[in-house]
Amino acid sequence: MPRWMRWIGYAAGTVVLLAGAGAGYVYAASNSKADKRYDIPATPIAISHDSATIARGQHFATAIGKCVDCHGEDLGGKVMVDDPALGVVVAPNLTPGGLLAGDSDAEVVRTIRHGVKRDGRSAAIMPSEEYQHFSDEDVGAIVAYLRSVPAVTRTLPATQLRPVGRALVAANVLPLYTAELVDHSATPPARVLPDSTIEYGKYLASTGGCIGCHGPGLSGGPIPGMPPDTPPAANITPEATGRLSDAELERMLREGTRPDGSTINPMMPWRYTALMTDLEMRATIKYLRSVPGKPYGNR
Ligand code: HEC
Numbered sequence: 001m002p003r004w005m006r007w008i009g010y011a012a013g014t015v016v017l018l019a020g021a022g023a024g025y026v027y028a029a030s031n032s033k034a035d036k037r038y039d040i041p042a043t044p045i046a047i048s049h050d051s052a053t054i055a056r057g058q059h060f061a062t063a064i065g066k067c068v069d070c071h072g073e074d075l076g077g078k079v080m081v082d083d084p085a086l087g088v089v090v091a092p093n094l095t096p097g098g099l100l101a102g103d104s105d106a107e108v109v110r111t112i113r114h115g116v117k118r119d120g121r122s123a124a125i126m127p128s129e130e131y132q133h134f135s136d137e138d139v140g141a142i143v144a145y146l147r148s149v150p151a152v153t154r155t156l157p158a159t160q161l162r163p164v165g166r167a168l169v170a171a172n173v174l175p176l177y178t179a180e181l182v183d184h185s186a187t188p189p190a191r192v193l194p195d196s197t198i199e200y201g202k203y204l205a206s207t208g209g210c211i212g213c214h215g216p217g218l219s220g221g222p223i224p225g226m227p228p229d230t231p232p233a234a235n236i237t238p239e240a241t242g243r244l245s246d247a248e249l250e251r252m253l254r255e256g257t258r259p260d261g262s263t264i265n266p267m268m269p270w271r272y273t274a275l276m277t278d279l280e281m282r283a284t285i286k287y288l289r290s291v292p293g294k295p296y297g298n299r
């Protein structure tokens with residue numbers, strides 16, 4: 001299951017929250033977060049729309065950024081959550097048939113890296129805290145790709161929080177609004193050259209969500225906000241993976257199969273890590289081997 005499942009887990013604590021918080025406060029506090037305006041300029045970056053750039057953008061939207069996990073394989077949008085208590089969360093249509101048609105490239109880049117939509121409000125759930133690290137070149141390639149895909153027309157409901165969802169947001173239990181999690185003052189690199197170095201592996205691990213799910217130290221543990229019945233992220237520091245060969249690690253990332261033959265839960269997005277190039281795989285594995293070993297569960 002994809003990352004967005006995280007927030008559903010908060011439902012358990014909700015009854016308590018609802019009992020303790022006045023409904024009026026909850027409504028006002030969740031609205032103020034949803035309506036908060038971020039004054040982030042949509043700074044234009046050079047984006048080339050040639051076929052090599054589009055191909056790179058496609059790769060980044062699937063194998064690395066995994067946009068398709070939430071926005072649908074055709075990027076035409078999908079309903080991610082529809083819960084009577086929590087609300088409805090929709091990942092919108094990113095094709096030329098959807099919302100972005102009227103946005104400039106710079107506005108789309110701003111949404112991806114800052115989590116700020118065209119009207120200055122925060123996007124919900126969209127993992128910009130990870131995408132803020134994308135280089136100009138890579139985020140530009142993703143935008144070029146979005147402009148090139150076939151237009152999809154799909155009727156989708158509007159995202160809408162219901163009382164329990166509102167209570168969780170108001171209580172700061174549910175980090176729904178991603179613009180809050182982004183360092184808006186950082187200057188992303190213009191370009192990060194693909195190579196087999198540890199540095200490149202770290203770039204892929206941050207833009208690709210490994211750090212988001214397995215923790216900044218990669219030692220795993222329950223993913224913050226995940227429902228209690230979802231598998232915790234595994235320890236992928238050398239303490240746990242040091243005795244595995246590169247081939248065994250690669251097989252886990254390409255086929256979702258552990259050395260003992262068991263299958264890795266699809267909460268781990270191995271369907272998409274499977275699409276990494278050999279170079280990206282080498283860099284990623286090198287990076288995993290470079291971090292300090294840690295016992296499981298220390299994030
Ligand atoms: C974990 C799920 C998830 C992933 C992964 C994800 N998104 Fe999103 N995205 C969303 C949701 C949900 C919204 C709607 C946010 C809202 O309406 O507040 C959204 C909104 C957007 C928007 C803004 C649309 C608008 O309202 O104008 C853009 C652009 C976008 N995503 C692009 C991307 C790209 C590009 C990627 C991959 C690099 C990506 N997203 C990956 C969930 C996701």
Ligand code: HEC
Nearest residue numbers: 002003208209210213231232233234252264265267268269
């Ligand atoms: C959406 C959250 C998420 C993302 C993103 C993610 N993982 Fe995972 N990963 C998991 C979970 C959860 C498990 C445990 C699955 C299970 O218990 O079967 C896991 C398991 C693994 C395993 C298997 C470990 C073992 O010994 O069983 C490896 C290796 C791994 N992840 C590496 C990565 C790498 C490298 C990346 C980034 C390219 C990454 N993961 C991105 C959630 C994630």
